[in-house]
Amino acid sequence: MRLILRPKLRAGSRLAALLCAASLLAGLLGGCARERLQQQEAYVFGTRVEVLTWEASEDTARAAVAEVLHEFDRLHRAYHAWEPSELTTLNSAIAAGQASIPVSPELAAMLTDAKAIAATGDELFNPALGHLIALWGFHSDTFKPLRPDPAELAAAISARPQMADLNIADNRVTSRNPAVQLDLGGYAKGYALDRAAAILKARGVSNALINIGGNVLALGSKGDTPWRVGIQHPREPRPLATLPCATAKRSAPRATTSASSSSTASATATSLTRAPATRQRERRPSPCSSRRAPTPAPCRMPPANRPTSAANAGATTQNASASTTPCG
Numbered sequence: 001m002r003l004i005l006r007p008k009l010r011a012g013s014r015l016a017a018l019l020c021a022a023s024l025l026a027g028l029l030g031g032c033a034r035e036r037l038q039q040q041e042a043y044v045f046g047t048r049v050e051v052l053t054w055e056a057s058e059d060t061a062r063a064a065v066a067e068v069l070h071e072f073d074r075l076h077r078a079y080h081a082w083e084p085s086e087l088t089t090l091n092s093a094i095a096a097g098q099a100s101i102p103v104s105p106e107l108a109a110m111l112t113d114a115k116a117i118a119a120t121g122d123e124l125f126n127p128a129l130g131h132l133i134a135l136w137g138f139h140s141d142t143f144k145p146l147r148p149d150p151a152e153l154a155a156a157i158s159a160r161p162q163m164a165d166l167n168i169a170d171n172r173v174t175s176r177n178p179a180v181q182l183d184l185g186g187y188a189k190g191y192a193l194d195r196a197a198a199i200l201k202a203r204g205v206s207n208a209l210i211n212i213g214g215n216v217l218a219l220g221s222k223g224d225t226p227w228r229v230g231i232q233h234p235r236e237p238r239p240l241a242t243l244p245c246a247t248a249k250r251s252a253p254r255a256t257t258s259a260s261s262s263s264t265a266s267a268t269a270t271s272l273t274r275a276p277a278t279r280q281r282e283r284r285p286s287p288c289s290s291r292r293a294p295t296p297a298p299c300r301m302p303p304a305n306r307p308t309s310a311a312n313a314g315a316t317t318q319n320a321s322a323s324t325t326p327c328g
Helices: 011-036 058-078 086-095 105-120 130-135 150-158 188-202 276-281
Strands: 037-044 047-054 166-169 172-175 208-212 215-219 227-232 239-245 324-326
Touching: 037 058, 047 058, 058 188, 086 105, 086 172, 105 166, 105 172, 105 188, 130 150, 188 208, 188 215, 215 227
Parallel strands: none
Antiparallel strands: 037 047, 047 208, 166 172, 208 215, 227 239, 227 324
């Protein structure tokens, strides 16, 4: 007969073994969670762009986000407000008094939509203020605060350029006011979010969070929990509150709010097949509800956006009081 002696584990040793096993399990679960969340960043539209996807494979997510970033770059180059682009060509033609100026179907649709949005807000949202924005020094890759010449500033204001001055028909644009200089900074990021949502869905990505310098759009959710978006404190590196954003379950598509003059958290994608004016009439409140953030930890704060002056607040997407950033 053989006796097999097995040493008894002390209480401390058993506890250490349990803690080791728990740590290993947590690491494995954490690794799984990281694999389900894919993140890619870029610098487009003069700001940081971040795209988070959930539950899509790494290959699917990378291919879809790469296409989104390529589309962002295309839009940035096509509708740049001061570097050579289709938009600057149109502005030069308007300033020269030309009529029936040909534009691309995409730009015609964007201007039609922006004109409709401006009309619903008594022209307070005004992408026609490009010259005024330039006077304040915003037409530069590196913002430098400027104090415009009072006489030039008064002349720009008295000219009263508005989107209502534009006649857009058959992919041609005519302005009754040569002072109209278009700057789509307050509109293009919302349009880009719509395009990103359409691309991601077409590529099989149903859950994503897209952030363009504080303009945020959520698709689906992050598993069983909604995506969360933080509202950044204007003077401190911490969030004021967080917003849970979940896709609204409606039979009709919801109009995006991201083309407004302030930073937004749009929680659903807009169908791009509907007429722009129709989408604007369907606008409804965002399904995001606010909750005060208990600590400054939940969100990664992006670099401060360019300041907004009172003169061009209607035509930019930045908000001088707070901006949004994804918490995931």
